[in-house]
Amino acid sequence: MSSADIITLPKLLSKVPEVVSNLPGLIKGSRMAKITDTTKPLGLGMAIERATGMNPNGAALIYEDTELTYKQFNAWANRLADYLASIGLKKGDTIAVNIENRPELLVTVAACAKMGVCAALINTSQRGKVLVHSFNLVKPKAAIIGEELVEAVEEIRGDLDLKDNFFFFADQDTLENPGDAPAGYKNLASEIKDCSSENPASSKQTFLRDPLFYIYTSGTTGLPKAVVFNHGRWEKAYGGFGYSAVRLNADDRLYTTLPFYHATGMVICWASVLAPAGTLVLARKFSASGFWEDIRRHGCTAFGYVGELCRYLHEQPEKPNDQDNKVHTIVGNGLRPSIWKEFKDRFGIDRVVELYASSEGNVAFTNVFNFDNTVGFSPVSYAIVKYDKERDEPVRDSSGNMIKVGKGESGLMLGEITDKTPFDGYTDPEKTEKSIFRDVFKKGDAWFNTGDMMRDIGFRHAQFVDRLGDTFRWKGENVSTTEVEQILDGFDGIQESVVYGVEIPNTNGRAGMAQVRLTCHHSEFDFKGLCAYLKRELPHYAIPVFLRINEQAMETTGTFKHQKNKLKEQKYDLGQQDNAVYVLLPKADCYQQLDKESQESIDNGEHRF
Structure with a gap:
């Protein structure tokens, strides 16, 4: 983040004339909100x-x-x-x-x-x-x-x-x-x-x-x-x-x-x-x-x-x-x-x-002040709290309360659940409850977990940083890793899969990548059949762009969650792993094995993903 993106009082005051010119609309919209x-x-x-x-x-x-x-x-x-x-x-x-x-x-x-x-x-x-x-x-x-x-x-x-x-x-x-x-x-x-x-x-x-x-x-x-x-x-x-x-x-x-x-x-x-x-x-x-x-x-x-x-x-x-x-x-x-x-x-x-x-969600930001590089301003009650990516959970202090980040810092975005900002939830009550943090700053409060990392840039403005957990964003769509894993595991020849999002230079969001364990050597695997199957079963944006072939059992945590942080860091970089990696290039009808030359062409932006 550039320090120029931090919102200061003089910057805010410079936008006042533009905002005042639309005061009737702002008042009406605020009442409706x-x-x-x-x-x-x-x-x-x-x-x-x-x-x-x-x-x-x-x-x-x-x-x-x-x-x-x-x-x-x-x-x-x-x-x-x-x-x-x-x-x-x-x-x-x-x-x-x-x-x-x-x-x-x-x-x-x-x-x-x-x-x-x-x-x-x-x-x-x-x-x-x-x-x-x-x-x-x-x-x-x-x-x-x-x-x-x-x-x-x-x-x-x-x-x-x-x-x-x-x-x-x-x-x-x-x-x-x-x-x-x-x-x-x-x-x-x-x-x-x-x-x-x-x-x-x-x-x-x-x-x-x-x-x-x-x-x-x-x-x-x-x-x-x-x-x-x-x-x-x-x-x-x-x-x-x-x-x-x-x-x-x-x-x-x-x-x-x-x-x-x-x-x-x-x-x-x-x-x-x-x-x-x-x-x-x-x-x-x-x-x-x-x-x-x-x-x-x-x-x-x-x-x-x-x-x-x-x-x-x-x-x-x-x-x-x-x-x-x-x-x-x-x-x-x-x-x-x-x-x-x-x-x-x-x-x-x-x-x-x-x-x-x-x-x-119950929290929203809008760029009403027309600043650059921000999701804008939010009038509702929200908090950006410190988050431990390794433990995959918010940080709490000695009293058991979550800790708000300082200006310029990033953390997990939460939206307070109140009468004015309710969380309507999902069709499944269990899934609804899993999306709520309770006793966040005081006994009895409730906050919606957005699953998004945001940066506080001052005066109730924020920047989007990244998506947490088992969802990543690609082609403007949220992709559920669990959903893609279930589909991959249903294909004959795949024993186990773990799906995550990886960054490709000069693209927005994260491309899908799957680490897969096969029942045969990858040279004998039916990649064409897999492609046809994935195109039938998944939306185009959810089909993994990269496949990393793993010969051993998958690495998991003590609670049997797949270790994704290391995989995300290594991504498709052949210099960081000994695994064979396959890629589905734009307009290609099948995966092909990645080599140093094709990796460089991807990193240099020669393919339009």
């Missing part, structure tokens, strides 16, 4: 209806060549809500939603929100056992599947607890052409045609603690956990980003390629345009080469990001028209300090609304 009234109607459905009233004929959503006004989008969501209610779905039920980024995904979530139904946002990369787990975990009463995911669902449909109520959305403009539903599915576009376009009364029956959607997170162990994201949390993000931090207006257009099964896209980006009744420009997938072309084509003034996205854009060859865009604000998380200022200068960006939050 502190809502505790459980009887006040609120949430996503009401926000869509409010934006429709403010700007009925303004563009709500642009996707490729489709443009929907707020009036059109709201009416479509109402028809879908009316139909789902007519077949018996009601407040408190859950619907599994598996659709890639396109208007049908947003209209489905909007319809569910208006009914008080919880939309389980399935990660569209999931396949096989992981997909079965994610479906069955939330006990859905229905499933809404996009045409692009039907094949993945059909492969595992026999293992799903849900047998009926499978609905279909074609992979096209379903307002114009409903497409043909496959056998065993009802075509939603056809079914809702004659339903009511009026706002349902149920829109005003969602309250602070009512579930809005499930977002799946790797958490720290095991298969994905379904995190309850309720209407109250959405309302707080709507206030915090829509009114306080991002500060767009009705003429602004925010472009996002981020997957909407994650909160950065679904919550932060969408809330940022709903508050001023601006426009969301949605892309199906990220393209580094086509990104700015899309921005210019649609006249976008803002975009949502994760750190990897910015790195990919920054690695594109410089062009004379790099600053030929209308973008003034970007919002997201993970922009690396090493490229932060260069990125802003190159593309002419005024404001980076970096944020820190997690789907399940």
